[in-house]
Amino acid sequence: MEQWIREYIRANGAPDITYLKAALTTTPPDRLFQLIRTIRGSKSYTALLLAIYRDHPEVAHLLLSPLRGIADELLFEKTKDGHTALHRAVEKGDRELVELLLHTVSSGKKYKLLAEKDELGWTALTVAVGRGYTEIVETLLISLSGRQRVSLLSIQDSSLNTALHKAAYMGHTTVLQSMLTSIPPDKVSVLVNRMNMNSRTPLEDAESEGKKESVELLKSWQQPVLAAHAATYQKFAALHKADNQKSKALTNQGAELAESKQQIVALQEEDNRKTAELANQREELVESQQQIVALQEANNQMTADMAAMMERLNRLDIYLRTPTDTDETGDQLHEPLG
Known part of the structure; x- marks a missing residue:
């Protein structure tokens, strides 16, 4: 690895x-x-x-x-x-x-x-807002509680702009809408009225850049809209709960995966051990086979030697039993044994 x-x-x-x-x-x-x-x-x-x-x-x-x-x-x-x-x-x-x-x-x-x-003082949320990535903005915000969302949306960069300022300034109306619906109703006005280093609110930034849709959206967030927003915010809270459950499920899966990998490693180690044992057994088997061959060769040599000895004994026996001549008294004489 x-x-x-x-x-x-x-x-x-x-x-x-x-x-x-x-x-x-x-x-x-x-x-x-x-x-x-x-x-x-x-x-x-x-x-x-x-x-x-x-x-x-x-x-x-x-x-x-x-x-x-x-x-x-x-x-x-x-x-x-x-x-x-x-x-x-x-x-x-x-x-x-x-x-x-x-x-x-x-x-x-x-x-x-x-x-x-x-x-530059930008958070990951600021980057997503600047690029107009609505789905990623929602993904980031859903992962946090309502209080944490307010805190994240309150963070200011080096120019004291918040994420709302950036979205309004660039005219990313859909992103702006997603952020506003993620905020608890009683906190919206505080964030909408936050000023940057130029003493401008997100609405004033949108107006200065001529972002009409963003201007209209920010102006619409008055008391009637805030009252209707409560239900929308509850849906967002439900998404946050579902995300937490998903996160827990993934954590459990990660733990199971980690355990599986450890089991795989253990099995690999056991397999390596058995492979080493088999290799040793093979070496011992080869050595035993070589010893058997050597014994067989020695046995064959011994058999050949015994056969040669038997042949000599047979010849000696024949020599001892077969007459070859007679002396003057008529007794049989034999060839010398040598």
Whole structure:
């Protein structure tokens, strides 16, 4: 695993990620987290940041999926311009990756991650608003409680603009509407009347830029609209509850996946052990076969020697029993034994 992470970090362009993906499927989460945290590129970027920057969402998913609840340290790391992985995923417009990041960070750190600013004072929400990504804006806001949404929408950048200012200024009316419907009714007027460093409210910014639809929308948010908004906000609260349930389910799946990977590793270790035992048994078998062959050869040699000895004994017996001559007294003489 370490080898493939290093190769992925060192590679330029579009490296082959086949082996990296294969290694990621069997690496235990704690080991994976340790490797991602310690192995870095020339700019101290982790494999996770590089995967997002290189438009490799499949690698980012494989890196993150096993790390739910234990990867906070990775998610809060920043690039030289102050971007977290969440900033970059939002900038890419990858909603699935944004959801994965939000479901990976531990629940107690989710708001803190969303409130992280880059060098311009922009949060991930500010980036989404600036690009007009309505669905991603809703995804970010749904993940927070009502109080946390108000807090996030109150954050000001280096020019004291809030996300509402940015949406109004750029004329992203749909985004503006999504943000307004996510706010508790009693907090809307406070945010709508917040001023930036030019002492302008979001409405005044929209008017200065001639964004008529945004102007009309902001003007419509008076008391009658606020009263009707209560029901809309409850729907948003229900979506937040559903998102929490999904997050818990994914966390459970992550735990099950982690356990499965540990079981796979254990099975691989057991398989390696059995393979080593089989290799030893094969060596012992080969050695035994060689000993058997040697014994067979020795036995064959012994058999041949015994056959030769029997042949000599037979010849000796014949020599002892066969007359060859007689002496003067008529006794039989035999050939010398030698």
